[in-house]
Structures are given as C-alpha cells and as structure tokens.
Amino acid sequence: MTHHRVLVIAQDSLFRNGIESSLSGQPDMTIIGVVPADINVIAAEIRRANPSAIIIDSADTEENSSLLLHLLNVYPSIRLIGLSLATNRINIYNKREVCITAISDLVTAITGEP
Amino acid sequence: MNIILVDDHVLFREGVASLLDAQPDINVLGQAASVAEAVALTRELHPDLILMDISLPDGNGLTATRKILAEFPDIKIVFLTVHEDDDRLFEAIKNGGTGYLLKNTRTQELLKMIENVRRGETAFTPHLAQRILAEFSRMRSQLSAFPLFEEDVALTKREIEVLKLVAKNASNKEIARELVISVSTVKNHMRNILTKLHLKDRREAAYYARRHGLVDPD
Secondary structure (H helix, E strand, O other), rough: OEEEEEEEOOHHHHHHHHHHHHOOOOOEEEEEEEOOOHHHHHHHHHHHHOOOOOEOOOOHHHHHHHHHHHHHOOOOOOHHHHHHHHOOOOOOEEEOOOOOOOOOHHHHHHHHOO | OEEEEEEHHHHHHHHHHHHOOOOOOOOOEEOOOOOHHHHHHHHOOOOOOOOEEEEEEEEEEHHHHHHHHHHHHEEEEEEOOOOOHHHHHHHHHOOOEEEEEOOOOHHHHHHHHHHHOOOOOEEHHHHHHHHHHHHHHHHHHHHHHHHHHHHHHHOHHHHHHHHHHHHHOOOOHHHHHOOOOOHHHHHHHHHHHHHHHHHOOHHHHHHHHHHOOOOOOO
16 A cells, blocks of 8 residues: 655644644554745755655645645646645645647647547 | 634644644544534533634624523633634624634644633733734723713713803803803803813814714714
C-alpha cells in the first residue's frame, strides 16, 4: 500500500494544526510538515521532506492563486489539495502535460475524451 | 471543561475538536452544524462552554446563542468566526457572548482563551478587546455630550423650557410672555442655565440647545 506524505500549508494556525491533528491518526499517512504560506519556507520543506501531497488554502485570494500556480508549475508530480475556511469543498489540482502532435491533442485536452 | 463545537465547516470543526480533545483538561462532548443541532445538543449534553460559529445554514450563531442562554444562562458561549466586523462583534456581546475569537487565532491563543473562560473571565484577543473599549469610549463621549440629563448638571423643567425658546432666538421679553413669568425670572433661569452648562452667553446656549436636539430643525 502506498504511504502518503502530506505537507500542510495554511496561514491560519488553527486550521493548519486542526488538519494536522485530524489526519495524524490515519494509517498510511504521515504529516511531514505544517508551514505558513511562505514560498521560501515551502520550497525548503518540499526539498527536505519530498511530500506526495500538499494541502493548501484555496481561499480566493491573489496570494493563494499565485502560490497554487507556482506549486503546479514547479512541482507537477505533487498532488495539490485545496481547502478553504469558507466552504465545505475540497479542490484537487493535478497538472497534466501533453505533447502536441496534432490539433486533435488540443481537442482532447478540451473535451477530456481520448 | 466540557465543550460543544458549533460550526458547519466539517474540516475546521473536526480539526478544532481534535486539537481540543488532545488537551488533558478539555473534553469535546459533541459537535453541531446548525442552530437546531446546537440547541438540541446543548439540551442533551449541558456543556460548560460552546464554541459557536456565526454563519450557520439554518440561521446564525447569534440566534442560537439567544435560544441557548434563555434556557441555560450559566453556559458560556464564545464565538469563533471569520467575521471581523464591529457590527457582529458588538451583536455577539449584546447577545450574551462570553468571548469573540477569529478563526485565524493561533492555536495556543485559543487554548489560553478557553482557560480564561474556565476561570470565569472573558475570551477576547487584545485586538478585539481594544475595539470593544474604543466603542465603549465612543458611547461614553456621546452620553457626556448630553449633560442635560446628568444629575450634577440637570436643568429644571422650567430651565429646559427657557433654553428651548432661547434656541428659537426668543428675547427675554418674549420668553417671559410665552411662559407667563417675569423678565427677571427669565434672567435668573438664563444665569442658571449658563452656569450649569458652562456656557458663555445666550448665543452659545442657543447653539448648544440646537446641537442637542432641543428644537426641531426648520
């Protein structure tokens, strides 16, 4: 069974620590770090701990959007999970890259159908 | 301390419950996601403290607080919310809240505030406490702008009548005629009014009366 290594990024410590505490008892899952939304701290933590998933604050702010795009671009293999204090929703972001060989590749990207 | 959490945000609620349950002297009795659940759970479990969100799907935490405190006045309710505006903060206090904390409160701060409540104190972060004090100070200055009603400078009914006529620019003779008193009595009343209100002359008295709503603006 795959062991998941999770990094939690959130500015609000109560939310951050609450998620950490809630997930701490889950089997096959380790919270490898809990950090505020600082790009340098996050980069260091990702290098150090090599997470398989990152939980990020997905509240609709410019900072959060920038951070999300940055993480998707720089760490495309890491699963990004967005949570917000405002809603009971989980957003899952996966970056996919496809080499274009024909216009049908674009059509497939739009329709999601092979 | 026995606590109930009321919040419709599942992850936040579960997270806070998990953090609090890990504390040796805190017991999370239950969790509710709506006003109805909060009231029902309180009746069933009789907690010492409720951490209450403001935005709930079937109403709001203020309504829930009123209902709960009407039945259980000894239960302490601390609001834990994302709403930072003064209106909600003051409404929360008016409705009997023991404290008001923001969801971005640090974990240690939350635990400290819960300990405060256990000791019979309130739970406000310094920043919010300062805003409450500022509001009280504003209210106090508003009240003191109406010394007519303060005991130490209270005008008599007759003096207020005189002041109202002064505000309408009536002369002493006109006031005397209106109130069916002598001009010298009007002068006596005027002297008393100026002394009590620390005013210089009848022009200031007229301005004071208009500013404090003793005459309807034309």
